[in-house]
Amino acid sequence: MSATADSGLRNRRTVPWAAVPRSAPEAFAADVCDAVATGWRLVSLFGMPEGDDRVCLVAITADDRAGALAAGGTVVGKEYPALSTRCVQAERFEREIAEQCGVTPLGHPDPRPLRRHPPDHAPRAFPAPTVDREGYAVLRITGEDVHEVAVGPVHAGIIEPGHFRFQAHGEEVLLLDIVLGYQHRGVEPLLETADRARAVLVAESIAGDTVVGHAEAYCGALEALARSHKTPRAQTIRALALELERLANHIGDLGAMAGDVAFQPAAAYLGRLRGECLNLLMTLAGNRYGRGLVRPGGAMFDLPDAMASDMRARLDAVRQDLSDVLGILFDNASVQARFEGVGVLTRSVCEERGIVGVAARACEVPRDVRYDHPYGAFRFAHVPVATAWAGDVLARALVRQLEIQRSLDFVTDQLAALPRGAIRAECGPLRPSELAVALTEGWRGEIVHAVVTDENGNVRRHKVTDPSFHNWTALALAFPGNEISDFPLCNKSFNLSYAGHDL
């Protein structure tokens, strides 16, 4: 796939499908693995039917320092040599390909299904396999003193379904296996077949706490394929909404983490302040999660001057309250003691596994789409990348605290200087036979929507990768060695999406 040659693929640009280099499966695997070994990152790897009995695999890699993307493909039959034997970043992707397309990556170290559903992107001629939705070979440790704790899929609070299996020795957890797929709704086939008015509503429902993030990536891919040029005003409104979403979720997460260490005052105050940010989105979009705002070609709602100054005043109040509340949270010695040293993720694991978002930045990996692959308003107004170094719960909390301040600054500045102009441009038919990749830095991390169109300009494949897809692995790797009673706190410090992973 020649990661060194610049194909011109960038965030929210397209390349002709015919220009995506194709190689034999072995050479494809070698190219991707070599690229990742030299510092490129595997952004997406997916399959789609090619004719009646073949599968086309597509890899998207990123050189974050150069802001460049590269794509490559191969065509395989019922099986092909797995990339995962040499490139761990491909592990989850190849489990997904096996399940979605019905092909076998030979030599894969963990061939278990990811979501437990029948193939939805398999060629017609492939026989339908039997799917065991309940059976799953959970990883276990045996031994006289080892005991097992099973949690979920129905959880004790108001939490999405997932199953955690701990192998513990006394209080210490030796191994954590996370079984997902309980939220699987069949999102990708819907995105590929629904008409556009409905598909954007599906995109907004990939992860209900990341409505703006996923809608932004979805629209970004479509706009690139339609050569639709958003106005600066639309770009700024969309960037504002994305940062309001980040504010609401980061504030809510810090509150939930405070709650998990029984520091109730901060939990209560931050719970309310999260709501203030959601209410700002509701003022703008008519819905607390920003549904209905981000649409192909721009924004559905304008932001009049009077609304902008009202929002600035409300944000100033939020900033004042936050400075009090985050003060009592982070200055508290017992909170620090409970956050520190729990769930440590190392920088090397982060880089090896392609971990994204807050979890990566908390290990001093300065990975942020807004900086590495800027688009829209982020090309002109830079949000500094926030990092911490310890990789523990405290570091993930500190990164959120920094990002709250920077998003507040960004939103306040942009509200004062909204570009003039229309809010929506035409977004017509999609160009035929092209590949578009749209990255967005959602509040959890990198959201990827990769779209391939067929010769008629219809969507042939719409691949979604939520940051949780990578980061569930980070949680499973960070937690062993900790006490089982710290799991809720550690889990909350990652706060990953089940729906976004399960699709």
Place this chain on the structure above:
Amino acid sequence: MSNFLRTRLRQGTRTLRFPGGDMDLPERFRGRPVLESGRCRSGCRDCAALMPSQLVRLERDGPATLDVGACLFSPEEALACPDGAIHYTRDHRMAGSTRNALITPTGEVELAGRLGEGARRLFGRSLRLRSVVAGSCNGCEAELVALGNVVFDLARFGVQFVASPRHADGIVVTGAVNTNMRLALEKTYEAVPAPKLVIAVGACAISGGPFRGSPEVADGIGSLLPVDLWVPGCPPHPLTILDGLLRLLGRIASGDRGGE
């Protein structure tokens, strides 16, 4: 310590008076949809091609009806009518006792009535609920969690979410009821001691929501379980859920639509 006290004083009391307080919903808030029957032309099917949901039910002749339980509360659903007959009000109240209560000619939902006397004596002052999430996006759950914050403060009405179905008086179901959660949903329902309530929250649980028609979902709770309260929304505003719950418990009188 002085920081604590200063912060506590500055934060004050933020709990919303309910029912009857100032809801303060913004101008653009998309609440209960309405269909102005005068502007909807009989036999016109213009909205069908643009409508991204099953909000409007078209009859062969005669005016259309609105299914608030299928509404995704998107701007597009209102824009689908070229005559502007469909629009959103700022009314947050739209929970019904039956599925059919959500299907009306104008969007005027027959709001939920209170439970029968026996059930109300059991649950009216103390209701313990278990959340079951079955194929959702986590939007409805986020609003269920928000009900517990200091603004909405669900617990003051004696309603709480509990950690075990054995401790619960009923379940709150969110999501389109997907194949991968169906067994867990059934088992959780069975584990709740009778008599028990079932509350369907959100467009997905009612009608499949945006995932309607996917082979991986059952298009809502439908015939699977007997439902006592249907709460539309995508996701429902916390006030919509709160209003529905309090009507079910008889804390808001049936037929009381407040000062409309």
